[in-house]
Amino acid sequence: MREHFDTLIQTVTRQIAGRPLDHTLQAWLNAGYGAHSDWYQEMTAACIQGIADGWMCKHEAQGLKYGRVTKPSEASHGFSVDVVSMQDIRGPHHRHPNGEIDLIMPLTPGARFDGSDAGWKVYGPDSAHYPTVSNGAAHVLYLLPDGKIEFTAQQQ
Template sequence: MSPEQFRRDLSVLTAALQARALDAGLRDWLNSSHGPGSPTFDALRQACEAGVREGWLCQREGGGIRYGRIFKPADDLHGFSVDVVDMDSIAGPHHAHPNGEIDLVMPLDPGARFDGQGAGWVVYGPGSAHSPTVSGGRALVLYLLPQGAIEFTKA
């Protein structure tokens, strides 16, 4: 896997996301069509694990969290930016999602959960905010942000 192949794979997914509202319906569709056990989930998980192992993902570290924005918003990604974080039983900085946020949760430890969710997709609508929290072990989380919009805030 390379960053270029990862980008091509994500482009196919973001094409299907670009016209959809970021809401519970999208979460349900993602989990039924691209959730755990699906070819999409398996390919993204393998790519993220390889990227972390090979050093082209999660190149930064702060506050006990490894993270990094691998792709800025772009036309081929249908306006989404792509970030991946590696968290182990920790809460991240509080932030708001002006345009929403789509997260793929990939537990590396069996009991790991992201904001209470195990393996699968989480969708936060426009204007939502949270302190992203991984409990019960280590997980990778892929973030898709429309137009890359994120605002770090106080809880």
């Protein structure tokens, strides 16, 4: 199952490596690998199974299950891969020095991540947010260029 997950990730990362993290990339990802696609259905199933098998989302704190699945490498085209499982919660504030690409996989119909439905959401370099899931539960997969993320001391 892990090998299938890696193959699915590499299908996307090889095509987006070096591209600007912006609305154009978000539209491209949603058109080719969005919630309507077979790829999305396979990735959602792989994440659900990976969490059930215990190799994904191994850590838990403050109501969040999370974990880094892949460190940035040549195989991942320079992206790290993290998966977080959230339900009606606001996560810790953080900054994306190189941007962040999120795949939103609602588990509850109508669940939203930072106000977005199922599919992709792209944050550009130097962006920051409190990652928030509302209206139920969702898994969120994060692609981070060079694995860079900075947790900040913003007040909740």
